[in-house]
Amino acid sequence: MSRAPAPILSVRDLHVRLWTKFGVVRAVNGVSLDLAPGEVLGIVGESGSGKSIAMLAVMGLLDAALVDAVAGSVTVGDRSWNDLTEIEAWSSRSEDLAMIFQDAQTALNPVLTIEAQIVETLKARHGLGRKEARARAIKLLEAVRIPDPQRCLSSYPHQLSGGMCQRVMIAMAVGCEPKVLIADEPTTALDVTVQAQILNLISEIQRESGMSLVIISHDLGVIASIADRVHVMYAGRIVEKGTVQDVFAAPRHPYTQALLACTTRVDDEAAAPRAIPGALPDMREAISGCPFRDRCPIVLPICATEDPELDAVEGHAAACWRMPGADP
Amino acid sequence: MWGVVTVVFLLLRLSGDPISVVAPPDATVEMIAALRQAYGFDQPLYVQYTRYIAGILQGDFGVSFQYGQPAIMIVIQRLGATMSLATAAMALAIVLALPLGFLSARYRDRPLDHVLMSLAMLGNTMPTFLLGIVLILVFALWLGIAPTGGAGSLAHYVLPTVTISLATAANLARMTRSEVLETLGKPFIRTARAKRLPFRRLVTAHILKNAAIPIVTVAGLQFGALLSGAIVTETVFGWPGLGTLVLEAIGRRDYSVVQAAVCITALIFVVLNAAIDAVYQLLDPRIKVV
DSSP, rough: OOOOOSSSEEEEEEEEEEETTEEEEEEEEEEEEEEOTTTTTEEEEOSEEESSHHHHHTTOOSSSTTTTEEEEEEEEEEESSOHHHHHHTOOOOTTTEEEEEOHHHHHTTTTTHHHHHHHHHHHHHOOOOOHHHHHHHHHHHHHTTTSHHHHHHHHGGGGGGGHHHHHHHHHHHHHOOOOOEEETTTTTTTTOOOOHHHHHHHHHHHHHHHHHEEEEEEEEHHHHHSSSSEEEEETTEEEEEHHHHHHHHHHSHHHHHHHHHHHHOOTOOOOOOOOOOOOOTTTTSSSOOOOTTTGGTOGGGGTTOOOOOOOOOSSSSOOTTTOOOTEE | OOOHHHHHHHHHHHHHTTTHHHHHHTTOOOHHHHHHHHHTTTTTTHHHHHHHHHHHHHHHHOBBBBTTSBHHHHHHHHHHHHHHHHHHHEEEEHHHHHHHHHHHHHHTTTTHHHHHHHHHHHHHHHHHHHHHHHHHIIIIIIISSSSSSOSSSHHHHHHHHHHHHHHHHHHHHHHHHHHHHHHHTHHHHHHHHTTOOHHHHIIIIIIIIIHHHHHHHHHHHHHEEEEHHOHHHHHHHTTTOOHHHHHHHHTTTTTHHHHHHHHHHHHHHHHHHHHHHHHHHOOOOTTOOO
């Protein structure tokens, strides 16, 4: 394997603690990741695994009123942020990052036209005048395959379908010409046929522009179809990482194995999907040992006391005491 | 409108005989009968009612017993004074409430928020007569920089305007705070932050525009209430407004003035509500008012 180029986005030892109605939750516990230019990274995990929170922290978009503590460092290109709490509460971190969200219909402002929302973005990012911005907006809408851009511009979000709104979101994000696009469950709120269209669109745009993409999803199919590499998250940490082929063909972490066993296979009707017994550990407590041990079928004594490290080496790795070379 | 007009008519007829107030104490039975005839009170109720409605349709609310002028003229004169005071008070209240409510939301649960919301609570619960008297005491009597009461010059506006607007502003500021907080939690605010919009654009187009509807509703209703006359404040400051006029007219059973005032007030409320609905549509394209 050739030497990897310098990462465009690099996250080190990210910790996030958030206020919830149940108390302070340790949502992200020591996440590190690197993203190469032009690479597509998938992050999978169930609800509450901290995948969205981690990326919102990277963007600097956590709700300041809910944050108890954020620690770690983020490097985008040649700029670094070591004190992650030190962001102006009203703006996001870097011009080189853009993000699209789950439910595009609510992620767009209901009382402004699409035109106003795209134009204000282009003005803020590129300092374009109104006319230029409008012309550029039409180009962008064409690029996301919106059939009648003129009409779309004068519409309000509630007049568009969910799929259309997500296309508008993508157009807006792409209009910022980011080096990294973070897509947080971009297809979750859409129906299946539209999901496929949106995924294809994101994938095409990513290839054409050469930007990097982080795609967050609980849907293994989505990740498999679009990502180069995948990180599996559980209880606020990355438990397995590797190329999509490696991880999906030969999952190493028992959680990943269980996750894959949950999916139905069209080619094997006999294999019924198996749910993972148990639930996520209580995220309010500091977890000593492996967070998955209570649900793990192959648990070892050491799992209760010491947290397995995720190998820093590139390539396929899992944070599990059963891994070869993970001897205590 | 017709309902209001009719209810006012009937309630007033139940309130007693106006002639007994109008007539001099030593009036003879014949004089009273003549007066009654002159004002049409000798007719059966339905005839009075028909005349009354016919009059209103022509803009004629009858003649005031007290002033001997058409009732509508008297009401409109007083309405001018009330309107200018209400408008000044409302403008001041909005100018105070929007930024303070917004600041309070932005610094939620911090000292600034607690101070502002305590002040708002105080403003909300302080009776206007007390505030008015305190203001007169301090600014008119001790400092001597404002007139104690009456109307005429611009200086006369200051104290009553402040008195009325403080209570209104307190209410509006609390409303603004809660609406801004609610809007801040919406997903599109996160989108706007992701887009790195300038702070000003974020606040005006994204936060305030979305938070505006309930604020406009409350502001509109309060404005309507102010237009029907702030009786207590008017009394404290001797302001020649609608509130004191109506109070006085009711006391003297000046039917035509009360009728005219209530009808005008009702009309104002109707117009104001229509205006608020129109503003809704400007603010939120999802609302379609027929």
